[in-house]
Amino acid sequence: MFFLYMLKTYLCILFTVKILIKMVYGYIRVSTDKQSLENQKFELSNFAQKRQWTVFKWVEEIISGTKKIEERQLGILLSQMAKGIVSNG
Secondary structure, eight states: HHHHHHHHHHHHHHHHHHOOOOOOEEEEEESSTTHHHHHHHHHHHHHHHHOOOOEEEEEEEOOOOOOOOSSHHHHHHHHHHTOOOOOOO
């Protein structure tokens, strides 16, 4: 009986942990290769750390902010998220 109780408790904890895990993507963009992605990554890492978030994946690109969002990695990521399809690699 005790074993069954422990098993139910363990499964409940696993289920709860699974629900609480959030995938956080960090998006950083610069317009030219003369600008630094690293500075933005550092600041966003600190922002996430203060909130106890772990960045699951970084999306980095060098592209003008005047480009359509569909032409950027950000557009691809947002599209995948809207469809419930996100890459884990």
